[in-house]
Amino acid sequence: MSGTRYAQFCALARAAEILGERWTLLIIRELLLGQKRFSDLSDRLSGVSPTVLTTRLNTLIESGVVRRVDLPPPFNAQVYELTPIGQSLKPAIRELIRWGGHFIFPMRPDDEFDPDWGLLALDASARRTPTPAHKIVLRIKHKAAVASFLIEGGKAGTTITKSDGPGSSIIETTFDVFLPIISLKLPLERAMAEKRATVEGSLRIARMLPRFFDRSERHR
CATH class of the missing domain: 1.10.10.10 (Winged helix-like DNA-binding domain superfamily/Winged helix DNA-binding domain)
Structure with missing residues (x-):
């Protein structure tokens, strides 16, 4: 070594x-x-x-x-x-991602981002207690790249898989917009009005998105 x-x-x-x-x-x-x-x-x-x-x-x-x-x-x-x-190492990496969330903003001009990284970030933020028994597809886009994740709630908490569904709602946005949405700093409707997010399917279920995640204050 x-x-x-x-x-x-x-x-x-x-x-x-x-x-x-x-x-x-x-x-x-x-x-x-x-x-x-x-x-x-x-x-x-x-x-x-x-x-x-x-x-x-x-x-x-x-x-x-x-x-x-x-x-x-x-x-x-x-x-x-x-x-x-x-x-x-996965649980330790999960906690490091959660801790790193305190310092992620603002996004730097030279920052690169791969939407696939969203899988680990979503898992790190997922609730481990009961969540709504619905399925939401989240499409994270960055430049020409898009990654789709199936967010599924249930008695055991939120599970995240890389999948395009099916789900009752499909939300498409960027990761830097997704984070303030789930931490309740940016209402989904406002993100939609500002054309920073789109929703297909049930808007009622899409509004539940923050309930699938740990909303503790960790993003500046």
């Missing part, structure tokens, strides 16, 4: 040795969304050099957090995926 070392017999220090280097947490983010080829990671982590990406992946592999997998024909490709111990 290479990288930072802390001469401390402390579990947090050990975790920081593995996860604390630049780009490592974002590699974990990408692999939580599914298997990725090296080229996929390089494309989605704009700014990381091939050398740094290789070093970070090797450290994660040596630590047992990530593994390489050879896909069978017809793919004939090598991909990276999280091991079970890597997957066990």
Whole structure:
């Protein structure tokens, strides 16, 4: 294993040795969304050099957090995926996303965004207590890209899957508009009037969107 070392017999220090280097947490983010080829990671982590990406992946592999997998024909490709111990990071990543929400605004002019990242952010904000037993499709758009998520309520709370439905309502907006809607800082009707969001299907159910999420104050 290479990288930072802390001469401390402390579990947090050990975790920081593995996860604390630049780009490592974002590699974990990408692999939580599914298997990725090296080229996929390089494309989605704009700014990381091939050398740094290789070093970070090797450290994660040596630590047992990530593994390489050879896909069978017809793919004939090598991909990276999280091991079970890597997957066990998901609750910690969820809490880091929630904590990071305090600092996400304002959006910086040079910020990039991939709508697929919305899946982890939605999961981090989802209520874990009973929510309305309805289904809403949320389409997050950014430039030419769109990702669709099915938001489903029930007795166990809100579940989020990457899907285009079906749902009783379809809401399309950008992620920076979605966040103030669910935190009740921006009424859905106002976002619609300002043409920052559109709704297809039941407006009554669409208005319930904030009830599917934890509305605690965490966005500035």
